[in-house]
Amino acid sequence: MRVLVFARAPVPGRCKTRLIPRLGAQGAAALHRRLVRQTLQTALDSGSSTELWCAPDTHHGFFMRCRREFGVKLRRQCGGDLGRRMAHALKRALRDSERVSLIGTDCVNLTAQDLRDAFDALQNADVVLKPATDGGYVLIGARRITLGALRGIAWSSGRELAQTQARLQRAGLAWQELPPREDLDTPGDYRRARRAGML
Numbered sequence: 001m002r003v004l005v006f007a008r009a010p011v012p013g014r015c016k017t018r019l020i021p022r023l024g025a026q027g028a029a030a031l032h033r034r035l036v037r038q039t040l041q042t043a044l045d046s047g048s049s050t051e052l053w054c055a056p057d058t059h060h061g062f063f064m065r066c067r068r069e070f071g072v073k074l075r076r077q078c079g080g081d082l083g084r085r086m087a088h089a090l091k092r093a094l095r096d097s098e099r100v101s102l103i104g105t106d107c108v109n110l111t112a113q114d115l116r117d118a119f120d121a122l123q124n125a126d127v128v129l130k131p132a133t134d135g136g137y138v139l140i141g142a143r144r145i146t147l148g149a150l151r152g153i154a155w156s157s158g159r160e161l162a163q164t165q166a167r168l169q170r171a172g173l174a175w176q177e178l179p180p181r182e183d184l185d186t187p188g189d190y191r192r193a194r195r196a197g198m199l
Contacts, residue, residue, distance in 0.1 A: 001119045002097040003043040003050045004089050006077065006104050007036045009060040022187040031199075032105070033062060035184070039105040040070045046115035049097070053077050053089050083150035090145045101128075101141035106183040108198045110138060117178060127168055127175040129161065132183040136160040139178075146171045 008015045016028035023031060036052075043050040051073045054063050058074040067074050077085045086102055093100040099122040101115055114130065118141040121128040127149070130139035135158030149171045153163045168175050184193050193199045 001046075001048040002093050002100045003046065003048045003115060004053050004075075004093055004100060004102040005036070005039050005043055005050065005072075006053050006055075006086070006089070006102060007039075007063075008032070008055045010036070010062050011060075016185075018186050019190060022190060035105040035108065036062075036066065037069075038108070039103065039110070040066060040072060042110055042112055043103070043115065044070060044072075045112035047112075048101075048115060048119070051075050051093070053085075053102075055085075081153075082155045083153045084147070086140065087145060087147045087150040090140070090142050091147065094142065094145065099123075099141065099143050101139055103139045104183075106185055107132070107138040107181050108184050108193050109196075110181055114139070114178070114181070121176045121178065125176040126173040128178060129164065129175055130178040131161050131180040133180050134158055134183055134185070135162070136183065137164070138181045138183060140164070144173060146173070149173060 010029045010033045012025035012029040015032040019028045052066055053075045055077040057076050063074055078088045090100055090102055099119050101118045118128045118139055122141050122143045126144040128141040129137045132138045149167050153160055184190060
């Protein structure tokens with residue numbers, strides 16, 4: 001079992017941009033660093049082999065510190081849109097692992113048990129999806145995937161889950177959907193997470 005954590009370098013002004021009006025560029029970057037570290041710890045707590053897939057490359061000092069602190073492998077995300085990068089990472093990881101899950105770093109209440117549940121679901125499905133309450137998803141896991149399964153998705157549209165399901169069906173892949181979690185993308189998400197004691 002392997003978990004792939006997708007993360008951008010925490011460059012102020014280039015990460016968590018929708019939170020900049022609330023936190024400022026430096027504050028949004030600091031929150032992003034915190035979320036990456038929290039996500040890596042959750043992945044490791046699940047008992048899975050964990051890799052940090054970095055954008056634009058693996059050379060940022062923060063990624064180097066994550067490698068030392070958490071003992072994770074660093075991988076560079078390929079070019080293209082998010083769907084192409086995700087499909088490429090999943091297919092590469094499936095060369096060496098029977099079941100792989102890919103997560104971002106925006107879900108503050110994702111748990112190690114959520115990851116274990118995803119791997120369990122992959123015993124009976126080609127793909128597993130854990131929806132986000134905003135119409136996207138916080139996790140995609142696979143034991144079989146095609147590059148076309150994530151092609152042409154309108155990312156950050158609120159239609160990602162439905163579009164991905166349609167493409168999985170077209171590709172002949174069986175999927176299972178798990179209970180949803182919340183992403184932290186907007187000032188409203190940030191307020192709710194603060195009120196819930198997740199930040």
